[in-house]
Amino acid sequence: MDEKGKPVKDAIIYAAARNAAGYKASPDGKTIIDQIDNEFIPYVIPVKVGTAVHFPNHDQIRHHVYSFSPTKKFEIPLYKGTPSNPVVFDKPGVVVLGCNIHDWMTAYIFVVETPFYAVTDADGKAKIDNLPHGEYDVQLWNPGIKTSPQPVKKQIAATEESAEDIIFIVNQVKILRQWRAPTASAGGYR
Numbered sequence: 566m567d568e569k570g571k572p573v574k575d576a577i578i579y580a581a582a583r584n585a586a587g588y589k590a591s592p593d594g595k596t597i598i599d600q601i602d603n604e605f606i607p608y609v610i611p612v613k614v615g616t617a618v619h620f621p622n623h624d625q626i627r628h629h630v631y632s633f634s635p636t637k638k639f640e641i642p643l644y645k646g647t648p649s650n651p652v653v654f655d656k657p658g659v660v661v662l663g664c665n666i667h668d669w670m671t672a673y674i675f676v677v678e679t680p681f682y683a684v685t686d687a688d689g690k691a692k693i694d695n696l697p698h699g700e701y702d703v704q705l706w707n708p709g710i711k712t713s714p715q716p717v718k719k720q721i722a723a724t725e726e727s728a729e730d731i732i733f734i735v736n737q738v739k740i741l742r743q744w745r746a747p748t749a750s751a752g753g754y755r
């Protein structure tokens with residue numbers, strides 16, 4: 566929740582083991598950021614380092630996907646359909662996506678070194694399932710977070726029987742999303 570107690574949607578929580586040398590778990594399934602009705606879906610997505618992300622375009626018009634973020638710079642020039650090669654995110658950090666044609670199209674890929682993560686829903690809640698035994702640092706990130714003076718971090722001990730509730734109070738700035746995608750009722754493109 567934020568300082569006023571309102572739920573914070575689209576926040577990523579992730580748990581890093583305090584003692585593990587590294588995780589063997591590899592990302593399961595295919596990771597996709599879709600383009601539907603001139604928006605990226607989902608708006609925020611956590612992925613583990615090394616994950617290949619596919620960027621299919623399900624619109625009838627072309628999009629031009631890019632990132633200038635130091636974590637991963639890339640672009641997929643104007644295209645329709647599914648590009649043959651996914652993009653591999655090989656460093657932890659934030660990647661901000663944009664589309665060269667549609668300024669309002671934005672999404673965030675948050676690359677982490679752990680496979681244990683979840684994204685908060687409209688109620689501001691998220692649940693990390695199947696955490697193996699151990700001690701974890703649980704951290705939170707979302708696009709509007711102010712991380713100073715300290716990143717948000719809490720320690721938990723996961724055991725077989727227990728589920729632990731953690732509440733994060735997030736100090737954040739409001740993200741102004743410039744424009745929405747045009748809708749039929751809004752009269753098309755601006």
Ligand SMILES: [Cu+2]
Nearest residue numbers: 628664666667
């Ligand atoms: Cu576009």
